[in-house]
Amino acid sequence: MAERIQIVRATEEGDYEQSAMLLTVNDPWAKLGRTYAYSYDKVHNPEDELIVAKKGERVVGCLLLEMHSTLKAFVRALCVSAEYRSHGIGADLLAFAEHRAFKETANVFLFVSSERGKKFYETNGYQEVGYLKDLNITGVGEWIMRKTIGPNDEVEYNELEILVLDGDAETLEEAIRNAGTAMCKKGLVRDVYAEKCIEREKIFSTGLPTNIPVAIPHTDAKYVNRDCLCFQRMKKPVVAIEIGGTEELPCQMVVNLGMTGAGSQVTMLSKMMEVLQDEAFMNICLTGHPDEVKEEVKKVLGNAML
Numbered sequence: 352m353a354e355r356i357q358i359v360r361a362t363e364e365g366d367y368e369q370s371a372m373l374l375t376v377n378d379p380w381a382k383l384g385r386t387y388a389y390s391y392d393k394v395h396n397p398e399d400e401l402i403v404a405k406k407g408e409r410v411v412g413c414l415l416l417e418m419h420s421t422l423k424a425f426v427r428a429l430c431v432s433a434e435y436r437s438h439g440i441g442a443d444l445l446a447f448a449e450h451r452a453f454k455e456t457a458n459v460f461l462f463v464s465s466e467r468g469k470k471f472y473e474t475n476g477y478q479e480v481g482y483l484k485d486l487n488i489t490g491v492g493e494w495i496m497r498k499t500i501g502p503n504d505e506v507e508y509n510e511l512e513i514l515v516l517d518g519d520a521e522t523l524e525e526a527i528r529n530a531g532t533a534m535c536k537k538g539l540v541r542d543v544y545a546e547k548c549i550e551r552e553k554i555f556s557t558g559l560p561t562n563i564p565v566a567i568p569h570t571d572a573k574y575v576n577r578d579c580l581c582f583q584r585m586k587k588p589v590v591a592i593e594i595g596g597t598e599e600l601p602c603q604m605v606v607n608l609g610m611t612g613a614g615s616q617v618t619m620l621s622k623m624m625e626v627l628q629d630e631a632f633m634n635i636c637l638t639g640h641p642d643e644v645k646e647e648v649k650k651v652l653g654n655a656m657l
């Protein structure tokens with residue numbers, strides 16, 4: 352079986368050495384004349400965080416994240432080995448870094464000099480916010496790009512965000528898309544979140560056979576920016592397949608989970624399976640005013656990840 356590519360924070364000497372090598376032999380750094388020693392110093396700076404894409408022991412991509420620059424957070428470098436490009440590794444490295452960054456700040460910034468690179472970042476949710484003429488070399492400028500989840504002072508870091516929707520959908524897929532759109536609008540999840548939930552639902556269905564059946568769609572943490580839950584009360588029930596089974600369950604409520612850590616997702620899921628059996632809690636969720644629902648959910652589930 353082909354070895355999986357893993358995205359992890361660099362810990363081993365080999366991670367730093369191989370990353371420095373990637374940044375030495377690839378453009379734009381090669382064109383700028385950045386030496387191995389220069390890049391090794393950069394990736395080894397204890398103030399910064401090196402994230403690597405590894406196939407076994409081999410580093411096939413790296414991203415250097417600065418959490419202490421003036422532009423916090425700042426992606427200093429992102430590179431994927433030429434033969435591994437266009438397989439989503441660049442986007443995954445970026446998502447990993449954003450995850451980390453959005454726990455402390457509402458912005459991720461970076462500079463890019465090529466039109467193609469700029470397009471890649473735009474596809475991944477970045478917007479041009481400025482242009483620096485002749486930044487390193489005469490005649491070569493760099494665009495300043497930013498991805499944001501809101502104004503710094505208004506984002507409540509590490510808080511569980513709760514959305515309450517009154518949904519009208521014919522199918523579970525449609526309900527998941529509605530939730531994904533609302534969650535994405537608030538910057539809580541990536542734009543691919545809903546489609547990834549739908550893909551997962553086809554393999555691992557999430558219908559809970561509780562007294563009042565509920566579906567709890569979710570996906571990998573890497574598609575989530577901030578911990579969140581979206582409670583969607585359905586005008587008419589949508590069908591979900593029973594978790595680990597084949598029975599069709601008419602669900603009056605669809606709760607989309609968005610957890611930024613694989614561990615916190617497991618904890619939240621098990622806590623939810625417990626509370627969704629509580630009819631008093633379910634009644635508030637189904638009939639309460641959205642503010643009342645949010646308050647109740649926060650009370651019951653808000654500290655599930657502590």
Ligand SMILES: CC(C)(COP(=O)(O)OP(=O)(O)OC[C@H]1O[C@@H](n2cnc3c(N)ncnc32)[C@H](O)[C@@H]1OP(=O)(O)O)[C@@H](O)C(=O)NCCC(=O)NCCS
Pocket residue numbers: 377378379428429430431432435436437438439440441442443462463464465467468470471
């Ligand atoms: C930019 C880069 C990190 C993307 O990594 P990746 O793993 O190929 O990214 P994804 O698979 O998620 O996305 C692929 C897209 O990246 C873009 N891309 C591919 N090669 C690229 C290159 N040499 N330069 C810039 N963008 C590139 C394309 O838009 C591509 O889409 P396509 O496959 O439809 O053509 C990688 O191409 C790279 O390391 N380039 C050289 C270094 C660089 O330019 N870094 C960014 C600016 S500092």
